Amino acid sequence: MILNERFSLQGKRALVTGASKGIGAVAAAVLAEAGADVAIVGRDRAGLEETYTQVTAWPRRCLRVEADLSTMDGPRAAAAAALAFFGTVDILVNNAGMSRPTSVLQTTVEDWDETLATNLRAPLLLAQLLAPKMIEQRAGKIINVSSQAGVAALPDHAAYCASKGGLNMLTKVMAVEWGPYNIQCNAVAPTVILTPMGEKVWGDPAKGDPMKAKIPLGRFGRPIEVADLILFLAAPASDLITGEVVMIDGGYTAI
8 A cells, every 4th residue: 555545535534523723623624635524513603614614625525513512412413414414424533622720629510510521421422423334334433632631630620631531541442342343443642732722721931831841842732733643543554553542742741
């Protein structure tokens, strides 16, 4: 198989959540560049329109789905819309996430529940709804966007760390259960990425600089760097990789 074929997604259909901005928007465009048609899911209509323009410029088929993944109905509606549009989804990228940094003592039940619903329950529901078609065709890729905070504790991130740690283990269970059907399930675990959410939490040098000092490469990441890793895990080049949490953290967890 030549290089272009190993990284080609020609004829594949992908669903990307949190696709109205940040990592999700860039990942949707990268998957489209590699050949995939893409269903993009998000809450921000204007952001989805921007991503739609980037995807269809290749040109690829693109479905826009407005959905709140913190609800029970949001993931179900998104999966149903994608299946109705494409017939099947070959690649699921669970990227949508949220964070409300607070100390353990100040974490409210409402913030805890919404964080876990978005970061952990939504990926479960989407996978449950899309995996049956993957099982039927004996092929599929599930990429869950986790975080270094799912591996190494961060102060003021109790709910976020718990959700991402849970997502890492959910990924591994998916890999064990669905591996016999040729479905690869992996997580990517970035350090701080300079998305709107990353800028909001870490943009203040008083908070951001001490974090950078803990990263051997001395910088935060860019959305395209995570998107390229997602492409690798979605492509045939990674067909023997499953059940992994792939760190993309500049060496943060190596220390």
